[in-house]
Amino acid sequence: MENKDYLEDLKEIKNMMSKSSTFLSLSGLSGVLAGCYALIGALVAHLLIRDNDYIYITLESKTFQFLLIDALCILLASTITGIVLSHNKAKKNNENLWNATSIRLLTNFMVPLITGALLILLLLNEQVYGLVAPLSLIFYGLACFNASKYTFRDVRFLGITQIILGLIAVKFSGFGLYFWVLGFGLCHIFYGAMMWFKYERK
Amino acid sequence: MTMKNIIQNINKAFDHRIRLGIMSVLMVNESVDFNSMKEFLGVTDGNLASHIKALESDEFISVEKQFIGKKPNTKYSITPIGKKAFQDHIAALEKLLQSK
Numbered sequence: 033m034e035n036k037d038y039l040e041d042l043k044e045i046k047n048m049m050s051k052s053s054t055f056l057s058l059s060g061l062s063g064v065l066a067g068c069y070a071l072i073g074a075l076v077a078h079l080l081i082r083d084n085d086y087i088y089i090t091l092e093s094k095t096f097q098f099l100l101i102d103a104l105c106i107l108l109a110s111t112i113t114g115i116v117l118s119h120n121k122a123k124k125n126n127e128n129l130w131n132a133t134s135i136r137l138l139t140n141f142m143v144p145l146i147t148g149a150l151l152i153l154l155l156l157n158e159q160v161y162g163l164v165a166p167l168s169l170i171f172y173g174l175a176c177f178n179a180s181k182y183t184f185r186d187v188r189f190l191g192i193t194q195i196i197l198g199l200i201a202v203k204f205s206g207f208g209l210y211f212w213v214l215g216f217g218l219c220h221i222f223y224g225a226m227m228w229f230k231y232e233r234k
Numbered sequence: 235m236t237m238k239n240i241i242q243n244i245n246k247a248f249d250h251r252i253r254l255g256i257m258s259v260l261m262v263n264e265s266v267d268f269n270s271m272k273e274f275l276g277v278t279d280g281n282l283a284s285h286i287k288a289l290e291s292d293e294f295i296s297v298e299k300q301f302i303g304k305k306p307n308t309k310y311s312i313t314p315i316g317k318k319a320f321q322d323h324i325a326a327l328e329k330l331l332q333s334k
Contacts (some may be wrong), residue, residue: 038327041254045324048258052266053276132263228244 042098055133055183055219058127059117060232063190063224070216074209081209091156093225106216121232133182141179169198169215184231189231190223236243243249247292252277252285257320260295260312268308286310294319 033089052058077099084095103227128134148171152164173194178186194215241295255275259266261284267276267308292317298309312320 038330039332041333042324042327044251044254047260047276048255052259052270053262112323126276128273131273132266 053133053182054138055120055131056231057118057119057129057134058137058183058187058227059114059126060115060186060224060227062110062114063220063227065113065117065224067217067220067224069106069109069113069224070220071213073102074213074217076095076102077209083095089157101202128145137182140182141175142210143175144178145175147171148174162205163202163206165211166201169194169201169211171198172215173198184227186223186227186230190219193219193223241330244271244289244330245323245326247289247294247324248320250285252281253289256282256285256289256310257294257316260310261317261320265298265311267311268295268310271310289316292316 046222048089080095080098082101090096115129120135122134124127148167151171152167155163155167173191173196176191176194178191180186180191197211197215197219201208204211242265248257252275256271259271259274268282268332269285275282286295286297289298293313296313298311300307300309
């Protein structure tokens with residue numbers, strides 16, 4: 033057998049190992065857009081809180097309901113954008129969006145995330161409001177970190193950044209919204225743009 | 235290691251791209267079902283089945299058949315023998331490339 037064939041064999045082994053264990057159709061551009069949605073959402077939240085004259089917001093108040101709707105809209109828009117853009121990227125790579133690697137990525141992402149979401153809801157029920165921002169950043173960071181084993185390494189650094197921001201945010205209660213802007217807004221735009229430059233721009 | 239020894243470790247069982255692919259996938263995944271394997275490798279049913287059979291008869295991979303509802307689901311995983319053989323194969327490939 034020729035030397036070249038051996039080299040090709042080794043390349044094929046490496047390629048199949050990475051293709052079958054990591055989901056590489058995750059779209060960086062969708063991260064940038066998610067960050068933009070978060071910034072818009074934060075602006076809306078800021079205006080809502082200002083209109084409320086910065087009075088303490090209770091769970092039953094109209095303002096809280098609007099804030100909740102605001103947050104859910106961002107979540108929904110980001111998720112849809114992520115799915116659509118990753119679907120397009122997968123199509124280009126001749127992959128299915130739902131395959132063994134993307135399902136594994138999603139499972140590893142969702143377990144820490146849902147744990148965090150439930151914890152936050154339980155704390156809200158106990159009237160603990162101050163930890164919503166830090167905990168959401170920390171658990172989102174853990175979800176990214178956990179999922180990063182099955183996709184681009186950049187997601188790992190996004191996760192670590194969110195965890196650090198979340199921990200700092202504990203010390204600055206009352207500034208939760210600003211930490212959200214930093215974490216969910218600017219970090220997504222930064223890391224999303226980096227991924228886009230590295231893997232998608234052609 | 236002499237050249238002859240290296241060549242001995244080049245395993246004829248892995249002398250085909252598809253079999254090489256199957257082993258590579260199973261090295262990094264605990265178990266993989268038939269359809270996922272088909273998608274990773276981009277091959278037809280018949281083609282994949284025949285290569286799987288060859289690797290199975292060499293006892294390099296093991297097969298687990300089960301049912302999800304009424305649908306049959308076949309899962310493949312690498313055996314310790316297969317893992318050892320494939321690692322030796324990769325090492326031999328690397329040595330061959332270095333020696334030239």
